[in-house]
Amino acid sequence: MISRAGGPGPRAHRGKHAFLRDLAYARQLADAAWREEGTQWVGEWHTHPSGDLIPSELDLRSYLRHLHDAELRLDRFVAVIVGLTPEAGVTAATWLIERKHFRLVPLAVTTRPPSD
Numbered sequence: 327m328i329s330r331a332g333g334p335g336p337r338a339h340r341g342k343h344a345f346l347r348d349l350a351y352a353r354q355l356a357d358a359a360w361r362e363e364g365t366q367w368v369g370e371w372h373t374h375p376s377g378d379l380i381p382s383e384l385d386l387r388s389y390l391r392h393l394h395d396a397e398l399r400l401d402r403f404v405a406v407i408v409g410l411t412p413e414a415g416v417t418a419a420t421w422l423i424e425r426k427h428f429r430l431v432p433l434a435v436t437t438r439p440p441s442d
């Protein structure tokens with residue numbers, strides 16, 4: 327179960343085909359989730375303004391870097407891609423990334439207001 331999803335953070339760099347997270351902000355979110363719920367960081371989400379919900383080559387390279395980062399100790403990486411287009415509105419797909427392959431996984435989404 328995914329219980330939290332954070333925003334990009336105030337010092338993130340966002341471009342049409344690139345994103346550089348605000349690492350200090352991301353670490354703060356992960357630390358708070360661990361402290362308050364005992365949950366761990368398992369992946370990330372981002373938007374595709376084109377509405378395409380398939381991870382790009384750049385996305386996959388980034389996910390594989392996380393999987394090969396020994397410090398993170400991740401066997402799998404969860405990637406949620408959210409499409410935003412005027413025609414389709416908000417759509418989303420969840421991917422499970424492993425070192426040798428990746429696949430689409432069904433994910434039931436329920437939303438609740440932020441707790442703070």
Ligand SMILES: [Zn+2]
Nearest residue numbers: 374381382385
């Ligand atoms: Zn992407």
